[in-house]
Amino acid sequence: MHRVSALPRNIIHVAAIETAPSSTLIVLWRDGTQARVDLADWIAIGSAPLASLREPALFATARTGLYGASVVWGEGDSDLAIDAFHFSLIAAEQRPFGSGEAAARPQPAP
Secondary structure: OOOOOOOOOOOOOEEEEEEEOOOEEEEEEOOOOEEEEEOHHHHHHOOHHHHHHHOHHHHOOOEEOHHHOEEEOOOOOOOOEEEHHHHHHHHHHHOOOOHHHHHHOOOOOO
16 A cells, blocks of 8 residues: 655745736745746747737736746636646746756766
8 A cells, every 4th residue: 555644845846926918927936936937938939828828908907826836817716727836837937047057967978
């Protein structure tokens, strides 16, 4: 029998969301870090329901989902959402990096 003694503590959760212009969200992660995430590309390549997020009034309804496991748009029990894990992947792709991070990257062989 396999038992789980405790849930992992490194699960990604959204603590708070704030909307910004141009399909951008400012996210406060539960670990206290913050990121600015532009969702324009995610919306552009998504399905028809995601296209509705191009409407500023709907995009402005962004809120934290149940237990911080997602970001949700719309009223009530909307299905228009992105889970915190995939949202964090988009945030990581957009995170600026400096010389320290660049130096840590493996260099191509000559």
